[in-house]
Amino acid sequence: MTAAATGAVPEHDAGAVDGRVTVARGYRFELVKLVSQWRIRLLVLACWTAPALFVAGVSRQSTLPADTLFGRWMLATGWAGPLVVLGFSGTWALPLLTSVVAGDVFASEDRLGTWRHLLVAVRSPRRIFAAKALASVTVILLLVAGLAASSTVGGLVAVGNHPLAGLDGHLLAPGDAAGKVLLAWACVLAPTLALVGIGLLGSVVLGRSPMGLLLPAVVALAMQLAQMLPLPVAVRLALPSWAFISWNGLFTSPARLGPLVIGIVVSLVWAVVATVLARLLFLRRDFTNLTDGGPGRRAITVGLLPLVALAVATVAVVAAVTGATTGSGIEQAKVQRSLATAFAHLYRMQTGQLHRPDVTEAQLKAAAACTKGGVADDAEGAGNDWRCVVSWHLPGTTATGQAVYQLDITADGRFVADGDGPKEVNGYFLVRTSTGDAPNPLWQFDGDVDLLSPSPKE
Known part of the structure; x- marks a missing residue:
């Protein structure tokens, strides 16, 4: 043994x-x-x-x-x-x-x-x-x-x-x-x-x-x-x-x-x-x-x-x-803030691709206005029926630029923003650069809504 x-x-x-x-x-x-x-x-x-x-x-x-x-x-x-x-x-x-x-x-x-x-x-x-x-x-x-x-x-x-x-x-x-x-x-x-x-x-x-x-x-x-x-x-x-x-x-x-x-x-x-x-x-x-x-x-x-x-x-x-006892944490003001922030950063990336004069996020003053399924005020919750219009200003111009996005937001706060025009901004998946076609960062991008952050004041 x-x-x-x-x-x-x-x-x-x-x-x-x-x-x-x-x-x-x-x-x-x-x-x-x-x-x-x-x-x-x-x-x-x-x-x-x-x-x-x-x-x-x-x-x-x-x-x-x-x-x-x-x-x-x-x-x-x-x-x-x-x-x-x-x-x-x-x-x-x-x-x-x-x-x-x-x-x-x-x-x-x-x-x-x-x-x-x-x-x-x-x-x-x-x-x-x-x-x-x-x-x-x-x-x-x-x-x-x-x-x-x-x-x-x-x-x-x-x-x-x-x-x-x-x-x-x-x-x-x-x-x-x-x-x-x-x-x-x-x-x-x-x-x-x-x-x-x-x-x-x-x-x-x-x-x-x-x-x-x-x-x-x-x-x-x-x-x-x-x-x-x-x-x-x-x-x-x-x-x-x-x-x-x-x-x-x-x-x-x-x-x-x-x-x-x-x-x-x-x-x-x-x-x-x-x-x-x-x-x-x-x-x-x-x-x-x-x-x-x-x-x-x-x-x-x-x-x-x-x-x-x-x-x-x-x-x-x-x-x-x-303090989050009820609610999904996905609120209209938060969605608008997250979308506008991501758009401003990616707009600068597109500007660099096209060799345009550089701008800062503060200069762009990007803002978003979103609705969900036709609800214009106090919209909240996940879904693929969010529609947003992003507006921004370029230095030295009086015109306001606008771009439309369809948002699909999941319950955990992640969203996919799908560009819906104008074509020269986010309506096509490629942009023409001096070195050839390149992916358009504003055409479709991911974002995230902070579920725990307080809703920003309008």
């Missing part, structure tokens, strides 16, 4: 204390077990190569993913690619990755029937849990790092290190864009850890059931659907999925850090609570009963009810802190 099977530890092994395997040794063992699985190796390979190939491939196409945030800038700068991949990852990739890794880390022992051997070798359920949780987080961080690094390298190699237009139209220098992209990827680690905690909880509670494996993806999908509904701002910000969206605020000037900080804090609280619940349920399991396949369905309420209570508590706290 081997030493591992009997639980014996060699006397010269400094990593053992009282015959028990330390957390560090258990962590290394669990990490090796994870990376030895063929599906984990395939995920690592895909995360470190597929984003670069995708970004490079799209950058050579004539059509771009314009319906994706920053997708329309993928031909202009290499820093748009990692942001497009980040948006896709927060919606689909990261929930699926946490399901495969964290959602299966405990359930795999149930399927293989190896709990007895592991307990004899380690002699501490607490250390087993810690080792498995740490190994899962390590693999997830490796996968996230691969997505970020691969998409960034692919974008810079295929397109180049050029300035990036922010969500309010202002240009970010390459160095500033690099820092914002890196920070955006770092911010989504918080909601990813929340999904990891939910995955650990599902793996412990549901055991051999495949639902444990799917739980993080199902929860993420439910939260994404909730973000699409016309919910009050406090409810929207109290969901961990908000941090997958709120990194958008980094790409405005000044940066909108309030919603981002709230999203990160909420996500970390969810991560801690879900992990603690998983640990408590794991330690209560009767490993001496060979027919025990896990806490069972009766423990679902033990794991579910605290999370429901947490959701209610976070909504109450966010509402009290922000």
Whole structure:
């Protein structure tokens, strides 16, 4: 009989204390077990190569993913690619990755029937849990790092290190864009850890059931659907999925850090609570009963009810802190301000393309007047029926320039402004420059409404 099977530890092994395997040794063992699985190796390979190939491939196409945030800038700068991949990852990739890794880390022992051997070798359920949780987080961080690094390298190699237009139209220098992209990827680690905690909880509670494996993806999908509904701002910000969206605020000037900080804090609280619940349920399991396949369905309420209570508590706290108890946060005055700000920045970009005399945003005095579905006063809410007229003045002229836009605003505050004339300003997707045709920055652009900002005075 081997030493591992009997639980014996060699006397010269400094990593053992009282015959028990330390957390560090258990962590290394669990990490090796994870990376030895063929599906984990395939995920690592895909995360470190597929984003670069995708970004490079799209950058050579004539059509771009314009319906994706920053997708329309993928031909202009290499820093748009990692942001497009980040948006896709927060919606689909990261929930699926946490399901495969964290959602299966405990359930795999149930399927293989190896709990007895592991307990004899380690002699501490607490250390087993810690080792498995740490190994899962390590693999997830490796996968996230691969997505970020691969998409960034692919974008810079295929397109180049050029300035990036922010969500309010202002240009970010390459160095500033690099820092914002890196920070955006770092911010989504918080909601990813929340999904990891939910995955650990599902793996412990549901055991051999495949639902444990799917739980993080199902929860993420439910939260994404909730973000699409016309919910009050406090409810929207109290969901961990908000941090997958709120990194958008980094790409405005000044940066909108309030919603981002709230999203990160909420996500970390969810991560801690879900992990603690998983640990408590794991330690209560009767490993001496060979027919025990896990806490069972009766423990679902033990794991579910605290999370429901947490959701209610976070909504109450966010509402009290922000004062946003009701309403969508998408108000007419805010929409007009955001649109006018983005238009002014992008007008300067178009001016540079056409080699016209430079003007400042202050000189333009851009303003917008918007209606929604025929409602002229106090319009609010998401929808694709916003119609706006932007007006501006050029120095030395008395005439007022005007441009029409159709806006499609989503429930999270993001909008797409689609130019509707005049042709020489925003009615065509190309502008004729001295070096040839170039994309017209005023034809169609993305913007963002700050849901928490006070409505500006008219």
